[in-house]
Amino acid sequence: MAHDEPSKSAVQTKLVIRNIGLLLSGDLTNPILDADTVVAIGDRIAAVGKEKDIDTSGATVTIDAKCTALAPGLIDSHVHPVCGDWTPRQNQLGWIDSYLHGGVTTMVSAGEVHTPGRPKDIVGLKAMAIFAQRVFQAFRPGGVKIYAGAPILEHGMVEDDFKELAAAGVKILGEVGLGSVKDGKTAHQMVSWARKYGIQSTIHTGGPSIPGSSLIDKDMVLETDADVIGHVNGGHTALPDNQITALCESSTRALEIVHNGNERAGLLALRTAMELKQLHRVILGTDSPAGSGVQPLGMVRMIALLSSLGEIPAEVAICLATGNTAKMRNLDCGLIAPGREASFVLMDKAQHSAGKNLLDSIQKGDLPGISMIIIDGVISAHRSRNTPPATVVPEVVNR
Numbered sequence: 001m002a003h004d005e006p007s008k009s010a011v012q013t014k015l016v017i018r019n020i021g022l023l024l025s026g027d028l029t030n031p032i033l034d035a036d037t038v039v040a041i042g043d044r045i046a047a048v049g050k051e052k053d054i055d056t057s058g059a060t061v062t063i064d065a066k067c068t069a070l071a072p073g074l075i076d077s078h079v080h081p082v083c084g085d086w087t088p089r090q091n092q093l094g095w096i097d098s099y100l101h102g103g104v105t106t107m108v109s110a111g112e113v114h115t116p117g118r119p120k121d122i123v124g125l126k127a128m129a130i131f132a133q134r135v136f137q138a139f140r141p142g143g144v145k146i147y148a149g150a151p152i153l154e155h156g157m158v159e160d161d162f163k164e165l166a167a168a169g170v171k172i173l174g175e176v177g178l179g180s181v182k183d184g185k186t187a188h189q190m191v192s193w194a195r196k197y198g199i200q201s202t203i204h205t206g207g208p209s210i211p212g213s214s215l216i217d218k219d220m221v222l223e224t225d226a227d228v229i230g231h232v233n234g235g236h237t238a239l240p241d242n243q244i245t246a247l248c249e250s251s252t253r254a255l256e257i258v259h260n261g262n263e264r265a266g267l268l269a270l271r272t273a274m275e276l277k278q279l280h281r282v283i284l285g286t287d288s289p290a291g292s293g294v295q296p297l298g299m300v301r302m303i304a305l306l307s308s309l310g311e312i313p314a315e316v317a318i319c320l321a322t323g324n325t326a327k328m329r330n331l332d333c334g335l336i337a338p339g340r341e342a343s344f345v346l347m348d349k350a351q352h353s354a355g356k357n358l359l360d361s362i363q364k365g366d367l368p369g370i371s372m373i374i375i376d377g378v379i380s381a382h383r384s385r386n387t388p389p390a391t392v393v394p395e396v397v398n399r
């Protein structure tokens with residue numbers, strides 16, 4: 001999703017983060033890096049390695065991580081933004097800024113479906129998608145990047161509509177099944193048109209979310225063949241177990257597990273993907289704001305849930321919320337590697353956790369204490385106002 005970049009300042013900043021005790025890469029094939037230093041020039045990672053091997057001179061900002069952990073900023077693969085930082089679903093202001101304090105630096109819209117009076121005619125839904133793409137590209141609470149402008153499929157859309165949307169900058173479809181298109185044949189045709197013009201698709205999976213939404217079962221999901229099997233664990237009502245395992249086995253598409261879904265079904269999807277050796281397909285989101293509310297800590301709660309009850313190492317669970325999603329959704333964040341977006345979350349074991357270190361604390365089901373969030377090489381927040389307090393926090397040693 002290569003959106004146009006906002007204009008950058010002429011002066012290049014150089015951010016050096018040193019004394020990192022645990023460097024989590026976001027990459028499933030190598031989740032822990034043997035490195036203690038990250039350098040970012042402007043909004044990109046320039047170097048990752050041992051401090052003695054890296055040019056740290058001329059830093060505009062130096063952060064001493066105090067031997068705590070650094071990971072890529074978390075990506076929420078499934079949000080429903082509406083209007084700026086307000087959600088009418090729960091009539092709450094400032095929800096995006098609250099998610100920043102839960103370590104989220106990037107969000108992907110699964111449709112601006114909670115917009116009061118959402119237009120369902122084709123001209124109207126196209127206009128709303130283009131409008132949402134534009135406003136969220138320009139409006140970034142706390143620096144959080146929101147990829148929005150995700151139209152909901154309605155009957156009557158033709159190939160030219162997808163061509164027109166793509167030309168106008170629309171890159172994603174809202175959840176298939178939330179509009180009038182609820183049959184696999186039509187949905188498959190529209191998803192194929194979208195794909196032809198570079199628009200990625202996600203399908204709602206499971207029972208209706210709220211009155212007016214409807215059941216999408218395994219057969220509809222497989223026939224539609226969207227790029228992302230949205231909330232494979234339901235949102236909130238899950239499909240029967242045999243349908244969830246069939247989706248894991250019969251499709252190669254991304255398997256999205258969300259906070260506002262059925263937790264037991266989420267663990268089933270995780271275990272099935274692991275048995276199939278296809279953990280790279282698993283990506284995480286919150287599916288919020290929704291009827292279940294707004295969850296600033298939804299992403300770290302998912303990491304702790306899947307690590308503790310799903311019994312996967314915490315560093316692997318973090319990959320599902322970062323690198324996996326970036327790869328499945330063609331984003332240039334989510335991995336600690338030169339050339340990637342310089343967006344990071346620094347964390348440590350929460351104060352008084354029974355875990356012996358950060359990873360052990362997450363594997364025991366505790367949430368990490370987030371101590372700093374950096375987006376595009378710029379500090380967005382210091383100690384999180386929402387997580388349990390980190391035991392040790394990094395220090396800015398010069399600016």
Ligand SMILES: [Zn+2]
Binds near residue numbers: 209
């Ligand atoms: Zn849904």
